[in-house]
Structures are given as structure tokens and as C-alpha cells.
Amino acid sequence: MVADAVYQQYTWIVVLAALFSFFTSFGIGANDVANAFATSVGSKALTIRNAMCIAAVMEFAGALLLGASVSDTIRSSIADVKCFVDMPAVLMWGMCSVCLCTGVWLFIATYLELPVSTTHSVIGSLIGMSLVAVGSDCVVWNAPSSEFPFVKGVASIVLSWVFSPVLSGIFAAGVYLFVRTFVLRSANSTERAFIFFPILIAFTVAMCCFYIIAKGTKKVNALWGFDAEGDDLWLLCVFSIGAGIVAAALSLLLRPTIRKAIDATPEDGDEEPVKAEQLATDMPDDMAEKKGALAWLTKLLDTDTDAVVAESAKVSEMHASAEKFPKKTEVVFRYMQIMTACFDSFAHGANDVANAVGPFAACWYVYSNNGKFSKKNDVGTDMYWILAIGGLGIVVGLGLYGYKIMFAIGLKLAKVTPSRGFAIELGSMFIILLGSRFGIPxxxxxxxxxxxxxxSLTEGRIASTNWSIVGRAALGWIFTMIVAGLLTACIFSMGYAGIQYDDSQQLGKGWQGN
Structure with a gap:
């Protein structure tokens, strides 16, 4: 749909919002994608280059299939759009400001090595914009709902701040304790890992298929008359279980490859921690010769992960004191972790690409519909190219500036091995997909x-976790909404009065200034 003459004068807002949305997605790639790949890189299950390739595919897939649901929650369930019905251009400018300020804060946080929440950043920006534009009454602080979690708005998201890390930790710890008890600590751990390999793959694939079909393809389901959340739920369960069984059968084809990798693995033994004096020899020779822009652009790809660990005596000791398991067994879990990394990236794309493009989607909807909008703003097929903008920005951000947060979470927070990384990624992926299933960002x-x-706490030692990193992360979480909200309020207020005056003059209603 093409905007009429009245709204064509606001094309500049749409263009800026698109650019700022890409900038925000760049910040998400630099800061938040590290969460999806930090454990895989930290355990050396994936190289950094391979992680980037997986991100390019899976982030896009997650955004296109599941991202629309969370995007709708972000753009319409935090600020009450009914308050902007007489001020559509103001809403457009507000969403543009949200895109800019979210990206700015993410870039600052990444520079300071603070692993912050992009969800909090967007929500804080939306609240700051709404408070300036229409006051606190138009912020959806708490709205009852008949569906789980039975509350909407800011309240549901605040609850998720507490429950999401706790539930992720409990689920991941449960998975790891199961694996450690029945596989890693057994006398024939490698053979047991082979037995559990197809079972764990079947569980992961079945779980992901269930959520992808139930939530990510609603329009296709409606077209086919398939009610994934009603009478056809049983059929969805059967299909998901079948997909898991097929994946388990196909995983058996990997056995020769895994056997070959195991045979090439050195005999079991404790890994010696990298000493600080080894840094000079561990770093690639050509890295020291790179200067200027080239060194910055290739820093993520060239950095030695062992060297990062050796930079801190505390981190080196934490890695050295962690319980170790047979290296040959860890090889089996390396393949499991690669699979969970793919699905973890998929879940990340579903949740966080929506954060980047949700405000821009609202801006585009108002513009393309000549100021007409509602709480359920369906941009139709336009949502796919809008989500593609976010997916592209995330991949670029990861490649150019993702090393800071990736090393903080994957190397400095706790000792991560393929078996631990598998449990971590499976636990976080399950909770993220669960939130996306219920539209909770x-x-x-x-x-x-x-x-x-x-x-890490399953080690039974407080020292198994780097609490200074946890403290930095917690501070970032506390200040994210505050800083993003204040920054957006300042930027939004600069253009608010003029655009609001245009609305009142051209639409014949709205603000009646002196």
C-alpha cells in the first residue's frame, strides 16, 4: 500500500527508522548473539567462522518463522496505541526514536563489555517515548489476560526477568546432572554417549518442531484449516515426535564420522591451563602486523580463545579447577552442541530480531496505511523483508563487533565444555522458545x-562461577531500561512538538496548541 500525499511528507521518518532499525540489529548482533554462540565457541565445539555461518542461516530462519509473534508483542503490547489514534505521525516519530536510542545504548554497552538485554532496551525506549508523548496512562503496565501467563504489558515482562534466568538455570542444570550422572561419570562414558546421542537429538528436534509449527506458521495453518492450538493439537504432537524419530535415525549416519573424530582425539588427560607467558606464542604471527581498520575488522576471527582465558589468573584457575571428563566422550557431545547451537540461534532470531524491527514495523504500518492502525497491526508479507533487515544487521554486528561479549559469556563466566555447553544451550533455548510460544519477549x-x-553451580563450588561477570551483567540489566528510556525521551522530545502540530493541522484533531 502506498501512502497518500499527507503521509508522503513523513517518508524521511520511515527511511530513518529503517536505517536505525538496522543499526539496532547491528547492536543486537554485537551484544546479544554472543549469548547464542558464546558457549559453542568457548567449548571449541565451533570455530568463530563456523558460528558466523550458522548465525547467517539460523537467525534469518528464526526471524522469518517465529519473529512476527514477538514483534507484535513488542510494538503493540507495551504502549497503548489507542492513545496515538489522533497522532499517527507522532507514533511514527516515536518508533523512529526508539530504533535509534536502542541501537545507541547497545553499542555503548558492547563497548563497555556489558551483556545487556535488547528486550529491555526496546521496552525501556518504548516506555520513555510513551511517557513524553501521552503520559503514564498510555503505558500498558498491567493488563489481565485469559491466556498464560495471565498478564500482559510491562508486568509480564518484568516477571520474565526473574523467571527466565531461574527457569533456564534449573532446566539446564537438570539436563547436565542427568548427562553427568548417566553418561560422563560412567566407566564406559564414550559408549554411553553414543547410546544417548540419538535420544537427545530426537528430544531437541521434536521440541523445536512443535513450537515452529504451532507459533511460527499461523497464517499457513489458517490457510490449510489446521488448528495447531485446538482440535489438531494431537496431530501436531504426533508430527513433532515423528520428526524427532526421523532426526534420531538420521543421526545414526554420523556414527562413522564421530568414531573417526574420537580415534583422532588424544588419550584422556587433564588439559594444562594456558599460562600468561604463552600468550605471545599463541597469538597468530600475522595478527600483530595488522593495523588500523583491518585489525579491527578481523579481531573476532583471529583472537585465540586460550589466550583470552590466560589473560586473567582468576579465569585460568576457574577453568583448571573444573571437573574434567574423558576427551573422547566430549567429542560426542561436541556434535550435540553444534545441533543445539543451531536451534539456539534459531530461537534467538525468533526473539531478538523482532526486538530490532518491531518499532520499525509499527512505523511502516502507520505510514503505508495513511495513519490508520489498531492494536493488531498486520503488515502482511511486508513483515518478511522487515525481518530480513534485522537478520542482516545481526549477522554484520556479530562479525564486526561480537568478540567482546562472546568472550565474556563463553570464556570468562564459567568453564564450558561440549557437554556443559549442550546443557546450557538446550536449557536457554527451551525457555526462549517457550516465551516466543506465548508471545512473551x-x-x-x-x-x-x-x-x-x-x-556451573552443579560443581558444588561458588568459585566455579565468575561472579564479577555476573555482577557486571546484573548492573547492565538494572540500568538498561533506565538509560534507554531517558535517552529516547530526550531524542523524541526534540521533534515531538513540531510533528504533533502537523498532526493537529492536517487531520483536524489532536493537540490544540496555543
Whole structure:
């Protein structure tokens, strides 16, 4: 749909919102995608280059299939859009301001190595914009709902800040304790890992298929007359279980490859921690020669993860004192972790790409519909190219500036091995997908950090977790909404009066200034 002459004068807002939305998604890639891949890189299950390739595919897939649901929650369930019915241009400018200020805060937080929540950033910005534009009455602080979690608005999201890390930690710890008890600590741990390999893959694939079909393809389901949440729920369960069984059968084809990798693995033994004096020899020779822009652009790809651990005596000791298991058994879990990393990235795309493009989607809807909008703003097929903008920005942000947060979570927070990483990623992925299923925009930062802490605490030692990193993350979480809200309020107020005056003059209603 093309905007009429009245709204064509606001094309500049739409263009800026698109650019700022890409900027925000860049910040998400630099800050939040680290949560999806930090454990995989930290355990060396994936190289950084492979992680980037997986991100390029799975982030896009998650955004396109599941992102629309969370995007709707972000753009319409925090600020009451009915308060903007007489001020559509003001709403457009507000969403543009949200896109800009969210990206600015994410960039600052990444520079300071603070793993913050992009969900909190967007919500804080929306609240700051709404308070300036229409007051506190138009912020959806608490709205009852007949569906789980039985409350909507800011209240449901605040509750998720507590429950998402706790539930992720509990679920991940449960998975790891099961694996450690029945596989890792057994006398024939490698053979047991082979037995559980297809079972764990079947469970993960079945779980993801259930949520993808139930939530991500609502329009296709409606077209086919398929009620995934009603009478056809049993059929969905059967299909998901069948997909898990097929995946388990196909996983048997990997046995020769895994056997070959195991045979090539050195005999079991404790890994010696990297000493600080080894840093010079561990770093690639050509890295020291790179200067200027080239060094910055390739820093993520060239950084030695062992060298990062050796930079801190505390981190080195934490890694050295962690319980170790047979290396050959960990090889089996490396393949499991790669699979969970793919699905974890998918879940991240469903949740966080929506954070980046939700405000822009609202801006585009108002513009393309000539100021007409409602609480359920369906942008139709336009949502796919809008989500694609976010997916592209995330991949670019990860490649250019993702190393800071990736190393903080994947290497410095706790000791991560493939078996631990599998449990961490499975736990965080399950809670994130659960939130997406119910339209609750959870923080992947909370889920990933909570899952990592939960697994590390199974060591039975407080020192198994780097609490200074946890403290930094907590401070970032506390200040995120405050800083994002204040910043957005300042930027939004600069153009608010003029645009509001245009609305009242051209639409014949709204603000009647002196």
C-alpha cells in the first residue's frame, strides 16, 4: 500500500527508522548473539567462522518463522496505541526514536563489555517515548489476560526477568546432572554417549518442531484449516515426535564420522591451563602486523580463545579447577552442541530480531496505511523483508563487533565444555522458545547467563562461577531500561512538538496548541 500525499511528507521518518532499525540489529548482533554462540565457541565445539555461518542461516530462519509473534508483542503490547489514534505521525516519530536510542545504548554497552538485554532496551525506549508523548496512562503496565501467563504489558515482562534466568538455570542444570550422572561419570562414558546421542537429538528436534509449527506458521495453518492450538493439537504432537524419530535415525549416519573424530582425539588427560607467558606464542604471527581498520575488522576471527582465558589468573584457575571428563566422550557431545547451537540461534532470531524491527514495523504500518492502525497491526508479507533487515544487521554486528561479549559469556563466566555447553544451550533455548510460544519477549541474555550459572553451580563450588561477570551483567540489566528510556525521551522530545502540530493541522484533531 502506498501512502497518500499527507503521509508522503513523513517518508524521511520511515527511511530513518529503517536505517536505525538496522543499526539496532547491528547492536543486537554485537551484544546479544554472543549469548547464542558464546558457549559453542568457548567449548571449541565451533570455530568463530563456523558460528558466523550458522548465525547467517539460523537467525534469518528464526526471524522469518517465529519473529512476527514477538514483534507484535513488542510494538503493540507495551504502549497503548489507542492513545496515538489522533497522532499517527507522532507514533511514527516515536518508533523512529526508539530504533535509534536502542541501537545507541547497545553499542555503548558492547563497548563497555556489558551483556545487556535488547528486550529491555526496546521496552525501556518504548516506555520513555510513551511517557513524553501521552503520559503514564498510555503505558500498558498491567493488563489481565485469559491466556498464560495471565498478564500482559510491562508486568509480564518484568516477571520474565526473574523467571527466565531461574527457569533456564534449573532446566539446564537438570539436563547436565542427568548427562553427568548417566553418561560422563560412567566407566564406559564414550559408549554411553553414543547410546544417548540419538535420544537427545530426537528430544531437541521434536521440541523445536512443535513450537515452529504451532507459533511460527499461523497464517499457513489458517490457510490449510489446521488448528495447531485446538482440535489438531494431537496431530501436531504426533508430527513433532515423528520428526524427532526421523532426526534420531538420521543421526545414526554420523556414527562413522564421530568414531573417526574420537580415534583422532588424544588419550584422556587433564588439559594444562594456558599460562600468561604463552600468550605471545599463541597469538597468530600475522595478527600483530595488522593495523588500523583491518585489525579491527578481523579481531573476532583471529583472537585465540586460550589466550583470552590466560589473560586473567582468576579465569585460568576457574577453568583448571573444573571437573574434567574423558576427551573422547566430549567429542560426542561436541556434535550435540553444534545441533543445539543451531536451534539456539534459531530461537534467538525468533526473539531478538523482532526486538530490532518491531518499532520499525509499527512505523511502516502507520505510514503505508495513511495513519490508520489498531492494536493488531498486520503488515502482511511486508513483515518478511522487515525481518530480513534485522537478520542482516545481526549477522554484520556479530562479525564486526561480537568478540567482546562472546568472550565474556563463553570464556570468562564459567568453564564450558561440549557437554556443559549442550546443557546450557538446550536449557536457554527451551525457555526462549517457550516465551516466543506465548508471545512473551524474553531476554536471551538472562536465559543464557542463567543457564550457564545453573550448570556451573552443579560443581558444588561458588568459585566455579565468575561472579564479577555476573555482577557486571546484573548492573547492565538494572540500568538498561533506565538509560534507554531517558535517552529516547530526550531524542523524541526534540521533534515531538513540531510533528504533533502537523498532526493537529492536517487531520483536524489532536493537540490544540496555543
Amino acid at each position: 524474553l531476554s536471551t541474555t538472562h536465559c543464557q547467563v542463567g543457564a550457564t550459572i545453573g550448570v
